[in-house]
Each structure stands twice: as C-alpha cells, then as structure tokens.
Amino acid sequence: MFTHVTLVARWCLLLVLCVPVLAGLVGVLFPALGYFPAIGANAFSTDVFATLFALPDVWKMMALSLFTGLGSTLLAVLAAFCILAAFYQSSLLGKIQGVLSPFLVFPHAAAAIALLFVLSPSGIFTAIGTRLSGYFSYAFTNLFVSETPLINETALPASTGAAILYDSIGFGVLLALSLKELPFIILMTLSVMSQPLVKKKLKGYVNVGAALGYSPIASFFKLVLPTIYSQIKLPILAVLVFATSNVEIPLILGPNSPSTLAVAIMHWFNHIDLSMRLLASSAAVVQVAVSAVAVLLFLSIERIVNYMGKRSLSKGNRYFADKAFRLCGFAVIALYIILICAVIYTMVAYSVAKQWNFPLLVPDGATLLHWKTAISALASPLINTLLLGLLVSTTALVLVIFTLESEQLKPAHAYASNIFSLSLFLPLLVPGVAFLYGLVWFQQLVFQNAVWFHTYIAHMVYVVPYVFLSMAVAYRKFDNRYAMVAQSLGKTPWQVFYHVKLPSLFNAIMVAWALGLAISFSQYLPTLLASGGTLPTITTEAVASVAGSSTRLTAVYVIMQAILPLIGFMIAWYIPVFAMRKRGGQTPMSDSLSNVSADPVRKKPKASIKTRTKRV
Amino acid sequence: MLSLENIVIYHDERPLLQLSAEVAGGEVLTVMGPSGAGKSTLLQAIAGQLKAPFSIAGQIKINGVVINNIDAHLRKVGIMFQDALLFEHMTVGENIAFAMPADRHKNKQVKRDAINELLAAVDLDGIADRAVNTLSGGQQARVSLIRTLASQPEAVLLDEPFSQLDVALRGQIRSWTFSQLKARKIPAVVVTHDKDDALAAGGNIIELL
Numbered sequence: 056m057f058t059h060v061t062l063v064a065r066w067c068l069l070l071v072l073c074v075p076v077l078a079g080l081v082g083v084l085f086p087a088l089g090y091f092p093a094i095g096a097n098a099f100s101t102d103v104f105a106t107l108f109a110l111p112d113v114w115k116m117m118a119l120s121l122f123t124g125l126g127s128t129l130l131a132v133l134a135a136f137c138i139l140a141a142f143y144q145s146s147l148l149g150k151i152q153g154v155l156s157p158f159l160v161f162p163h164a165a166a167a168i169a170l171l172f173v174l175s176p177s178g179i180f181t182a183i184g185t186r187l188s189g190y191f192s193y194a195f196t197n198l199f200v201s202e203t204p205l206i207n208e209t210a211l212p213a214s215t216g217a218a219i220l221y222d223s224i225g226f227g228v229l230l231a232l233s234l235k236e237l238p239f240i241i242l243m244t245l246s247v248m249s250q251p252l253v254k255k256k257l258k259g260y261v262n263v264g265a266a267l268g269y270s271p272i273a274s275f276f277k278l279v280l281p282t283i284y285s286q287i288k289l290p291i292l293a294v295l296v297f298a299t300s301n302v303e304i305p306l307i308l309g310p311n312s313p314s315t316l317a318v319a320i321m322h323w324f325n326h327i328d329l330s331m332r333l334l335a336s337s338a339a340v341v342q343v344a345v346s347a348v349a350v351l352l353f354l355s356i357e358r359i360v361n362y363m364g365k366r367s368l369s370k371g372n373r374y375f376a377d378k379a380f381r382l383c384g385f386a387v388i389a390l391y392i393i394l395i396c397a398v399i400y401t402m403v404a405y406s407v408a409k410q411w412n413f414p415l416l417v418p419d420g421a422t423l424l425h426w427k428t429a430i431s432a433l434a435s436p437l438i439n440t441l442l443l444g445l446l447v448s449t450t451a452l453v454l455v456i457f458t459l460e461s462e463q464l465k466p467a468h469a470y471a472s473n474i475f476s477l478s479l480f481l482p483l484l485v486p487g488v489a490f491l492y493g494l495v496w497f498q499q500l501v502f503q504n505a506v507w508f509h510t511y512i513a514h515m516v517y518v519v520p521y522v523f524l525s526m527a528v529a530y531r532k533f534d535n536r537y538a539m540v541a542q543s544l545g546k547t548p549w550q551v552f553y554h555v556k557l558p559s560l561f562n563a564i565m566v567a568w569a570l571g572l573a574i575s576f577s578q579y580l581p582t583l584l585a586s587g588g589t590l591p592t593i594t595t596e597a598v599a600s601v602a603g604s605s606t607r608l609t610a611v612y613v614i615m616q617a618i619l620p621l622i623g624f625m626i627a628w629y630i631p632v633f634a635m636r637k638r639g640g641q642t643p644m645s646d647s648l649s650n651v652s653a654d655p656v657r658k659k660p661k662a663s664i665k666t667r668t669k670r671v
Numbered sequence: 672m673l674s675l676e677n678i679v680i681y682h683d684e685r686p687l688l689q690l691s692a693e694v695a696g697g698e699v700l701t702v703m704g705p706s707g708a709g710k711s712t713l714l715q716a717i718a719g720q721l722k723a724p725f726s727i728a729g730q731i732k733i734n735g736v737v738i739n740n741i742d743a744h745l746r747k748v749g750i751m752f753q754d755a756l757l758f759e760h761m762t763v764g765e766n767i768a769f770a771m772p773a774d775r776h777k778n779k780q781v782k783r784d785a786i787n788e789l790l791a792a793v794d795l796d797g798i799a800d801r802a803v804n805t806l807s808g809g810q811q812a813r814v815s816l817i818r819t820l821a822s823q824p825e826a827v828l829l830d831e832p833f834s835q836l837d838v839a840l841r842g843q844i845r846s847w848t849f850s851q852l853k854a855r856k857i858p859a860v861v862v863t864h865d866k867d868d869a870l871a872a873g874g875n876i877i878e879l880l
Contacts, residue, residue, distance in 0.1 A: 466723055536752050539720050542743045543750040544770040544822040551744075554769065558760040 057549035058464045064457030068519060069478055071454070075494050075516050076481050080343075082493020086336035094329050103337040112313035113338075117345050120316040123225040123309075124299025125349045127232035129356070132291060134233065134387045135240040140275040140375075141384025143248070144261070152245065154391055155238035157617075160570070160624070162577030163235060164598045165616040167307035168609060169398040170231050171601070172405065179401050185414045228309040232298045234394070237387070243290045246528045247283050257282060273375035277368055288357075289476075290524075293483035295353055296346045300486030303579050307601055316342050317488045321580070324492050339489040346486050402617075405610035429611040433593065440576055440592040440619065443507075447514040448522070448571030452564065455523045459530045460556070463538075464548055479523055482516045491584045498585065506586050513581035514574075522571045529563030561634065565627035573620035593619065672696060673717075673826045673858040678729035680709055680716055687725070688713065688879055694826075696856035699849060699872035703863060704879030710862040714828040717860065718750045719743035733825050749824035753835045755811035757803040763790070763814055764799030770822040789817045793847060809840045816848055820855065827852060829861040833868060845871050 085091070089100040107113055142148045158166070173179055247253060257279055264274035305315040313319065320342060323335035405411060406425055408418030467475065491513065498509045537559065541551040557564070579594050588595075597612035673694040680687045687709040694700045702710055716727045720743050730737050738746050757766050767786045776782040786799055793813040798806070806814065812833075819827060832848065833841045849872060852859050861872055869876050 468723075534754075534756070536754070537756050537758065539715075539718065539750055540752070540756050541758075541769075542720065543718055543746075543748055543824070543828075544818070545744050545747065545772065546769075547744050555758060559758075561760075 057547065057552065058461070061457045061461030061464060064454050065461045068454045068458045068523075069475065071512070071515050071519060072481055073478050075512055076485050076490050078497045079490030079492070079494035080485065082496040083336045083339040083489060084493070086333050086496075087340045089333065091333055091336075094332070096330075096333065103333045104341075107334055107337045107341065113316075113341075116313045116316040116319055117341065119225050119310070119313065120299050120342070120345050121349055121352075123228045123232060123305065123315060124295060124301075124346070125352055127229045127236060127298050128291065128295040128349075128353065130229070131233040131236035131240055131294070134383070135237050135244065136276075136280065137380050137383040138237075138241060138387055139244060140272045141381045143275055143279065144271050148245075151388060152242065154388065154395070155241055157395075157621070158235065158238040158391070159242060160573035160577075160620040161235075162303075162573075162579070162594055162616050162620075163301065164303040164307070164577070164579050164594050165613045166235050167231060167304045168597060168601055168613050169402060170234070170394075171307055172401050172606070172610070172613075173394065173397045174227070179397050179416070182414050182416055186416065189414070223310045223312075225305070225309055225315065228305045228315070231304050231308050232301065234391075235304070236294050236298060239294060240287070240291060243524075244283065244287050246524075247286045248279070250528070250531055253283065253286075268373045270374050270377050272377045272380050273373055276364075276375050281364070289480055292350055292353070293480055295349055296484050296486055299346045299349045300342055300488050302488060303598060307598070316345060317486070320488045320492075335492065339486075339492060342486050343489045402610045402614050405607050406614055408607055411607075425605070425607045425611050429608055429615070433596065433612070433615065436591040436593050436596050437615075439590055440594070443510060443514060443582075443590075443592065444572045444575040444623075447511060447518050447575045448568050451515055451518045451522045451571050452526070452568050455519065455526050455567070456564065458523070459526060460552055463530075463535070479520050483520055487517075487580055491580055495584050495587070506589055509585040510582055510590050513585035514578055517578060517581060518571045518574045521574050522567045525567040525570050526560075526563065529560050529567070533560060562631045565630055566624070569620070569623035569627035572623040576616070576619050576623075672732075672734055673700075673860070674730075674732040674735075675717070676730040676732065678713070678716070678727065678731070680712055680721075681726045681728070682709075682712075683724045690877055690879075691729075692875065692877060694858040694860060694874070696858050697853045699852065699859045699861055699874040701861050701863060701869040701872045701874060701876045702879060703866075703869060703876060708879040710879065711830055714750060714830050714860065714862055717826070718748050718828055719746050720750075747823070747825040749819040749822055749827045751815060751819055751827065751829050751832050753831045753833070755808075755815035757806075757811055757814055757818070759803050761803065762799065763795075763801050763803060763806070766803065766814065767799075767818050767821045770818045772823060786821075789821055790814075792851070793817060808836060809844060812836060812840075812844050813847065816844075816851060820851060820857075824857060827857050827859045829859060829863075831863055831865075832861065834863070834865065842867075842871075849873070 086096075087103055089096055089098060089103050138151065142151055161169075175181075248257060260278040260282065261271070261274050264278050265271070269277065300317045302317050302321050305318050306321070309315055309318065314322075316338060320335050320338045323331045323338060326332075326335075404418050407421045407423065408425075409420035409422045411418040462472070466472075494513065495509070498505075498512075502508060533556065537555055538551050541555045542548075546554065576592070577594055578592075579598055582590060582592050583595050593612065593615055597609065597616055600609045600612050603609070675690060675692045675694075677689075677691055679689045690702075690713075692700055702713065704710055712721070712725055715721050716725070717731055719738070719741065721727055727739070731739055733747070738748075757763075758769065761769060764783070764786050767789060768782060771782065771785070776785060783799070787796065790796055790799060793816065795810060795813055795817075798810070798814075803811070803814075829848070833845050836844055845868065849859075859872075861868060863869065
C-alpha cells in the first residue's frame with residue numbers, strides 16, 4: 056500500500072518537473088514559427104526569425120549573454136576550486152561554508168540590488184575612496200601650505216571608480232553572476248565529497264598522495280577533483296544555463312543598449328503590442344540555442360583542460376602552483392567577507408537613513424519611517440510570499456521524500472534512474488525565460504483564472520529539484536541497515552519510514568524544507584509571469600522598487616528578502632534542537648551538514664555523527 | 672527449523688553462490704568465506720531484503736513453510752549486524768518496545784515488566800530509560816540482541832556480529848548470544864571471518880569459495 060503511494064509520488068514528481076517545461080517549450084515554439092491565433096497569425100513560417108535576426112543589436116545581445124554566462128561560470132568554477140583546494144583539509148572549511156551559505160539563499164534579485172547599492176558611484180566603496188584621497192590631498196597640502204583650507208565634505212571630486220556598473224560589455228553582470236554562483240558550486244562539491252563512500256575513497260587517495268610527496272593542493276587537483284568531477288558536472292551545467300539566461304541580474308546591473316538576450320525577451324514579451332510576442336518567442340528559441348552553445352563551449356574547454364591535466368598527471372610534479380592557489384583562495388574569501396560587510400552596513404544604514412549624501416560614511420539622522428512605509432506596503436506581498444512558499448516547499452518536500460523512499464523500496468533500473476536524474480535537472484537545464492512564457496500561454500488556455508495554481512506550478516518546477524538534491528544527500532548518508540533491522544523486527548515499510556527514517560532524517564528534512572522556502576521566496580520571473588503580475592511577492596516588489604523613487608525603501612525590501620530565508624533556516628535548525636532536548640539531549644543519527652543547502656547556522660550537529668559507531 | 676533448499680544467488684545472470692542446508696531450532700549454521708563471496712547477500716536473501724541486481728533461486732523454508740514470496744517484515748526473520756544499530760531517537764526501553772509484537776501485552780506496565788525481564792537476562796537491569804548513546808559498546812550489543820529476541824523471530828541471521836567488539840568483550844557477548852538463541856530454540860545463521868565464532872557456534876560450517 057505504502058509502496059504504491061510512494062510510486063504514485065514518484066510519477067507525480069516526474070510530471071511536475073517535465074510537463075511544465077515541455078509544454079512551455081512547445082508554447083514558445085509555435086509563436087516563434089508564426090502561429091499565434093490570438094493575433095490572427097495562423098500560418099507557419101520562419102519570417103519571425105528573419106525579423107529577429109534583422110534587428111541591429113541581436114547578435115550583440117547574444118554575444119553579451121554568452122560572454123556573461125560562460126565567463127561568469129568559468130570564473131566561478133575556477134574560484135570555487137581555488138577555495139576548495141586551499142581549504143579542503145583545513146578546519147576553516149566549516150567557517151567558509153558558513154560565510155558562503157547565506158549567499159546561496161540570498162535571492163538573485165536582492166543580491167543584484169545590494170551590489171548596485173554598494174558599487175554605485177555614490178556607494179560606500181567610492182565614498183571611502185574619495186575620503187581617503189581627500190585626506191591624502193589634505194595632508195599633502197598641509198605639508199606645504201601653512202594656512203589649511205577647510206575641506207568641504209560635499210565638494211570633493213566625484214570618483215570614477217564605479218565604471219563597473221552598466222558597462223557595455225557586461226563585466227559587472229559577469230562578476231555579479233560569479234559571486235552568486237560560486238557558493239552553489241562549492242556547496243555542491245562539498246556535498247558530493249561528504250557522501251560516505253566518496254569521503255572514504257578521497258581520504259585514502261589524499262593519504263596516498265601525501266605519502267607519495269604530493270602537496271595538499273596538488274592532491275586536490277590531481278586526485279580529488281578528477282574523482283568527483285563527474286558528479287558535479289551536471290550542477291555546473293545547470294549553473295551555466297542559468298547564468299546565460301538569468302533576468303534579474305542583467306536587468307538590475309547590466310547594460311541597456313543592448314541588454315542581454317534574456318532581458319530583451321522579457322521586455323518584448325511584456326510589450327503592449329501583442330505582435331511583439333512573436334519576436335519574443337523566436338528570441339526565446341534562440342535563447343535555448345545560446346545556452347546550448349554555452350554548454351558546448353564549456354564542454355570543449357573541459358575537454359582541453361582534461362587533456363592537459365592528463366599530461367600533467369604523468370609528469371609527476373609534486374606541487375601545483377600551490378602559493379598562487381592558496382593566495383587566490385584567501386583573496387576570494389576576503390572579497391566575500393568585505394562585500395558582505397559592506398552590503399549589510401549599506402542596507403541597514405540606508406533603511407533607517409533620513410538623508411545620506413554622497414561622501415558621508417554615515418547617514419544623516421535615523422528614522423523608522425521607511426520601515427513603517429515598507430511594512431504597510433508589503434503586508435499583502437509578504438502574506439503571498441509566505442503562503443506560496445509554505446505551500447510549495449511542503450508539498451515539494453512530501454513528493455521528494457516519497458520519491459526517494461520509492462527508490463529504495465522499488466529501485467528502478469539503471470536506465471530508468473538515469474532518465475529520472477536527467478529530468479530532475481530539466482528545469483535547471485532549460486532556460487527559464489524560454490519555457491516560462493510558453494507555460495503561461497498554456498495555462499491561460501486551460502484554467503484562465505487559477506492564478507495561485509499557475510504560480511504554484513511555476514514555483515514547484517524550480518523548488519523540487521533543489522529540495523530533491525538536498526534530501527538525496529541525506530538519504531544516501533542514511534545507514535540503510537537501520538531500515539533492514541526495523542523490517543526484520545516485523546515493521547511494515549510505512550512503519551519503518553515513519554518510526555525510523557523520518558526521525559533520523561528530521562534535521563535534513565527541516566533543512567530541505569527551509570531551502571525550498573528560500574528558493575520559492577527568491578523566484579522573480581516565474582512569479583511575475585505565472586501570476587500575470589497579480590500576485591505580488593517580496594521579490595517582485597523589490598525588483599519593481601529599483602526603478603522607483605526611494606533607495607531607502609528599496610533597502611528595506613532587500614533586508615526583508617535576506618531575512619525571510621534566514622528565518623526559515625533558523626526554524627529548521629531550532630525545531631530539531633528543541634525536539635532533541637525534550638528527549639533528553641540525545642544526538643540525531645544523521646547530521647544535515649553539507650547538504651546542498653548547508654544551513655547557515657549549523658554549528659552543533661557536527662560532533663554528533665561520531666558518537667554513533669564508536670564503541671567503548 | 673530453517674531449511675535452505677538448493678539456494679542459488681545470482682548477480683545479474685551470473686551465479687554468485689550455491690548452497691543447501693538445514694538448521695534445526697537452537698542450532699547455529701556458520702557461513703565463512705572471503706570478502707565478495709556473497710555472505711551478506713545470502714543473509715539479505717533469507718531476510719527478504721535482496722535488492723537488484725541480485726536475485727535468488729531455490730526455496731527458503733521456515734518450519735516447512737516456503738517464505739520466498741513473503742515480504743521482509745512478515746517473515747519473522749531477525750537480522751543483526753556488526754554495529755548494534757540501536758535507534759538513537761528512542762530510549763533503550765523504547766527500542767525494545769518497538770521490536771515487540773503489538774497487542775501482545777495487556778497494558779503498559781506488563782510491557783515494561785517484560786522489557787525489564789529481558790534486560791535482566793543480559794545483566795542490564797534498570798537501564799530501560801537510558802539514552803542509547805550513553806551505553807558502552809558491549810551494552811549496546813546486548814541491547815541489540817535483546818531487541819531482536821523481543822520481536823520473537825523464528826530465525827535469526829547474524830552478519831559478522833562480533834567483529835566490532837574488542838577481544839575481551841567478544842567472547843562474552845558471543846556466548847551470551849548463542850546461549851540465548853539456544854535457550855529459545857531459534858535456528859540461526861552466522862556469517863563471519865572469525866574461526867572462533869565458528870567454533871563457539873558449535874554447528875555446521877559452510878565454507879564459500
């Protein structure tokens with residue numbers, strides 16, 4: 056009975072992942088080929104593509120998408136490997152995870168806005184720079200001129216150090232994307248490295264490497280990375296596709312004439328003139344091609360690196376640019392810490408500032424006015440966000456857990472399970488801008504007014520894969536002999552699941568739930584499109600507010616966006632702790648560390664895993 | 672009585688091991704052999720927990736009833752591993768209560784008494800309310816044994832059950848385990864690397880190649 060329920064769940068999960076994506080692709084393909092009955096276009100042709108490629112900027116848009124996407128992914132992968140190589144054996148690793156994890160749950164839109172604030176020509180870095188140069192010139196003049204002129208705070212020369220934003224080659228977008236991708240790549244890699252079997256193998260490899268005289272960094276690149284790379288390849292490709300087609304970051308930080316292709320698609324789709332939909336649809340198809348080209352380029356770069364790596368393996372060099380990699384690792388971490396501090400300071404200061412004029416380092420007077428305004432304006436978006444998040448995350452979690460359970464009760468054949476894991480990545484490997492519009496088109500055909508349902512589906516498409524990845528790690532870590540013992544004690548599969556697995560995996564389940572919440576909170580495009588703009592959430596409001604009047608109000612929105620997922624993770628962390636305390640301070644069987652999600656407040660459970668198998 | 676009649680275990684299509692044996696109540700059959708010979712797989716097959724790519728041919732009978740197609744949780748075959756695998760979200764008493772067949776005891780107090788009686792049999796009186804991870808390795812091993820027996824199995828399988836224990840403890844736990852099985856007339860199969868286990872078991876020995 057229970058086995059059947061889990062099988063049904065597995066099929067539901069598959070449908071939730073594949074149907075919207077495939078339907079969405081069909082839904083853009085038809086208009087792209089000139090078939091759009093709503094505006095009287097009934098004939099298939101390739102005219103729309105001809106129109107698209109006749110646009111003066113279209114090639115530049117594609118190049119921009121390709122450059123920012125591929126560049127940012129390569130940079131992020133390289134930096135991630137630097138950090139991992141420098142720290143994978145260090146006790147600082149846990150702390151680094153702690154620094155990077157908040158970035159993972161920080162929505163893209165919020166990250167982009169925060170960077171905009173910090174790096175803008177009136178941002179904190181420019182202010183500090185101007186201050187410093189001001190003081191230097193002051194000291195300099197002081198040295199030679201006896202009569203000291205008073206420095207007028209507002210009359211300092213404006214700095215030119217902020218050219219990083221809106222630059223026409225998209226360098227700012229590239230950097231912002233890398234900053235956001237790097238934590239994901241690191242945490243994915245760590246979660247692979249922490250799988251029991253892999254962990255054991257890697258430990259042996261590193262020991263052998265050390266015995267043969269290889270430095271830790273050389274061991275990482277020559278032994279660890281080749282062993283685990285195949286397992287992190289798919290997530291990296293997902294990151295790459297995401298980066299080539301992301302909307303929020305180029306929209307907020309990128310160049311406007313032309314913008315990246317994804318941003319242009321969004322503008323065309325939202326154009327008042329419905330015939331622009333045809334153009335947008337064809338551009339969406341082209342976007343799929345651009346992402347595919349990015350993937351192919353990445354794979355060929357990977358080939359070349361692999362070939363060179365093989366050659367360097369047999370050379371037997373015991374070092375691998377150790378100093379450079381260690382330095383890079385430290386530098387990147389330092390960059391993150393500086394940025395995080397600057398962002399927190401700027402956001403909090405702005406959110407309570409009465410007035411904050413450029414070169415001043417502190418705002419001029421404090422007020423709670425913006426918070427009051429924001430809270431009254433955000434009441435209903437907040438409720439929407441929370442309801443949607445709870446609904447999506449909870450159902451996604453149930454589906455995912457039952458699916459994982461069904462895999463253990465009734466393992467699929469190797470072939471089927473390959474297809475399954477590919478379909479899991481399908482929504483992450485197909486650009487969102489490409490299929491979401493088509494999905495909306497279908498949804499309007501089916502239930503026109505079911506706004507919540509449509510938004511729910513659009514969110515599920517993105518939440519389920521992450522919740523699955525996070526839970527799958529915990530499931531793989533779970534010692535299945537516990538289940539065997541329980542079964543041999545006469546317990547039904549349901550009893551084993553309910554009495555043994557659920558309590559043992561409770562921590563991990565809560566973390567996956569919080570991750571689902573965070574992913575749902577951060578969705579911009581899916582919310583905007585599926586609801587047709589009728590379901591404002593914190594994220595859509597925040598992005599909208601960038602174009603609005605008050606930077607201080609925007610700061611409040613960003614803080615809210617950052618706090619919401621953190622609250623989720625706090626709950627996820629504290630509930631198990633309280634549950635434990637009630638039972639008399641026992642430790643859980645499986646820890647939830649190094650899940651994909653890696654909750655930011657994890658400190659305690661680390662010690663617990665050791666108590667299990669050690670014997671006196 | 673546990674009978675294994677013409678058992679063949681396949682890995683995909685390739686036969687991994689073949690054996691036939693009969694284990695009477697209170698007897699212990701020892702299966703020995705190198706790693707990878709399929710010893711643990713054999714136990715999983717008997718317990719009904721064989722997973723692809725493995726499959727089994729032949730008949731497994733308990734007291735003359737073929738159990739090949741019975742679900743694992745209905746077979747009444749207890750299994751024990753080298754780790755005690757006590758459930759850490761339950762106390763010692765709860766672990767044992769979890770194993771006891773439902774509705775066998777009139778009320779909570781009777782059940783508690785039964786648990787304490789079982790614990791007393793292995794010199795662990797009064798630890799029913801302790802958290803599992805406060806126990807020593809030897810204590811955990813004994814609770815694990817008691818837990819298996821509490822489920823009133825009709826056969827017990829032991830997968831290298833003593834290999835994690837240090838030498839001083841091993842002999843004691845071993846004789847405890849075998850004498851409890853003997854006293855309850857439960858047929859058992861033990862899989863091991865350790866010649867001493869085989870000798871202490873005192874039953875037939877099958878050596879896999």
